[in-house]
Amino acid sequence: MMTLIYAAIAIAFLMLVLGLFRKTRSHEPEECLPDNPYAPSIGSGHWLQLSERIFDPSDARWLQEELAFPKLAKALRIERKRLAIRWLQALQASFDDLVRTPEFAPSEAPESISAGSWQMLWLTIRFKFLVSYALLVVKLFGPYHRLIPSFSWVPISQGSEPSFRRAALAGSRGSH
Amino acid sequence: MYLILWLNPQIYPSAYWIYYLASILAEFAVLVEVSDHIFQPFPAIRNLGRALTIASSIALGLLYILPAILGATHRRPALFDFALRASVSKAVILVVLFYVARHYGTELGRNVAGLMLGFSIYLAMNIAILAIGRAFEPAVGGNVLWVMGPLAAALSLLVWTISLWELAPMPRLHSISTATERDSEIVALELTRFNSELSKLLHK
Numbered sequence: 001m002m003t004l005i006y007a008a009i010a011i012a013f014l015m016l017v018l019g020l021f022r023k024t025r026s027h028e029p030e031e032c033l034p035d036n037p038y039a040p041s042i043g044s045g046h047w048l049q050l051s052e053r054i055f056d057p058s059d060a061r062w063l064q065e066e067l068a069f070p071k072l073a074k075a076l077r078i079e080r081k082r083l084a085i086r087w088l089q090a091l092q093a094s095f096d097d098l099v100r101t102p103e104f105a106p107s108e109a110p111e112s113i114s115a116g117s118w119q120m121l122w123l124t125i126r127f128k129f130l131v132s133y134a135l136l137v138v139k140l141f142g143p144y145h146r147l148i149p150s151f152s153w154v155p156i157s158q159g160s161e162p163s164f165r166r167a168a169l170a171g172s173r174g175s176h
Numbered sequence: 177m178y179l180i181l182w183l184n185p186q187i188y189p190s191a192y193w194i195y196y197l198a199s200i201l202a203e204f205a206v207l208v209e210v211s212d213h214i215f216q217p218f219p220a221i222r223n224l225g226r227a228l229t230i231a232s233s234i235a236l237g238l239l240y241i242l243p244a245i246l247g248a249t250h251r252r253p254a255l256f257d258f259a260l261r262a263s264v265s266k267a268v269i270l271v272v273l274f275y276v277a278r279h280y281g282t283e284l285g286r287n288v289a290g291l292m293l294g295f296s297i298y299l300a301m302n303i304a305i306l307a308i309g310r311a312f313e314p315a316v317g318g319n320v321l322w323v324m325g326p327l328a329a330a331l332s333l334l335v336w337t338i339s340l341w342e343l344a345p346m347p348r349l350h351s352i353s354t355a356t357e358r359d360s361e362i363v364a365l366e367l368t369r370f371n372s373e374l375s376k377l378l379h380k
Contacts, residue, residue: 006260006307013267014300020274021284021293051377095370100280101363102217116364117222123367124220130374 054083057144077142084143088135095127200262204233206295207269213288214277219363221280228276229269236265256310256317263302270296290339298332 060080064073137145177195181188211225241261248254270292277284284292305324309317 003307003311006264007304009264009267010300010303010307013271013303014296016271017274017293017296017300020271020278021289055377091370091374096280098363098366098370099220100218101220103219103363117219120220120364120367121223121227123364123371124224127367127371127374130371130378134374134378 051087054080054087055143060144077144080144081138081142084138085135088131088138092128092131092135095131099124203262203266203295206291207233207266207273210270210288210291210295211273214273214282214284215280218280218282220367224276225273228272232269232272233265236261236268240265252314253310256306260303260306260310263299263306267296267299267303270299286342286344287340290335294332294335294339297335298328301328301331 060073060076063069063076177188177192180191207229208226211229214225215221215223241258244257244261245254248257274292301324305320305328309321311317312320
């Protein structure tokens with residue numbers, strides 16, 4: 001039985017590789033770009049301001065608490081959730097475009113290129129992980145949920161943070 | 177190895193195990209070599225192939241290969257299991273590399289594509305041969321290995337020879353406009369900026 005399974009694995013592996021090989025050879029870079037055409041540059045101030053509006057809960061709260069329009073506030077939340085997901089997807093698409101940018105010509109020594117490459121890889125993996133996490137949180141809990149969970153209920157963190165601050169303050173006073 | 181067996185059969189078992197360990201190392205070296213070239217044109221993910229290969233090797237080694245060795249009661253099935261699982265692990269790493277290369281739209285050059293294709297044929301044949309060798313009696317399994325093992329290696333070498341006959345650089349800029357090229361320092365700055373913007377958002 002195990003022999004048959006391994007034989008099937010061998011055949012499936014070879015077919016998968018041949019399939020991926022053919023697709024990769026006939027692959028045009030335009031095909032791999034996301035469908036979403038909205039992928040502006042991270043340098044665009046307007047685009048970053050848009051994120052502040054999307055993730056800001058104040059107007060939804062204002063609608064619900066001060067004007068007492070709970071249905072309208074709920075509709076706004078749903079729309080903001082959709083916008084937040086699109087914004088994060090656009091950020092991801094823009095980042096993927098940057099990652100796919102080919103280098104003009106390496107100008108530095110190989111050692112520094114290698115060290116820099118590992119740092120860039122770390123930044124790439126970190127960003128991909130964080131944006132996936134943010135997308136998950138927004139999809140599950142909406143755009144107004146804290147993206148980084150609060151650990152205020154943990155007694156260690158409550159005690160340790162002020163002590164760090166005290167130590168930093170004492171250090172800064174001592175240096176003056 | 178045939179020559180050693182013919183000239184001095186007494187040292188053949190020792191020579192075989194040295195050859196076997198060297199071939200396992202060489203196979204992982206082929207994977208590292210392939211992974212180093214796949215993402216070469218892209219500065220942000222230049223080391224992604226190597227990182228994937230090392231991380232997958234460690235994970236599969238600890239979770240898939242090591243339990244087979246530790247849990248074995250007899251030497252022969254343990255050796256077959258080790259060889260079989262090592263081959264399956266290499267196949268998994270190769271599929272992961274192919275998939276990630278496709279995800280990032282990397283065009284594989286003739287040399288790298290040939291290396292990957294030849295190695296895939298070798299691994300697929302090895303998995304099938306080792307599974308047969310593990311299932312049947314030592315006499316039958318040994319004969320299958322004796323004939324088919326070198327045949328898999330020869331087929332792989334044939335594909336490598338054809339694909340590596342001429343040096344063909346990675347077709348990095350065939351379809352991507354040269355206007356999008358950037359210096360790696362600018363890419364690094366942009367990556368940092370993306371990360372800081374996202375971190376700001378997460379800390380709100």
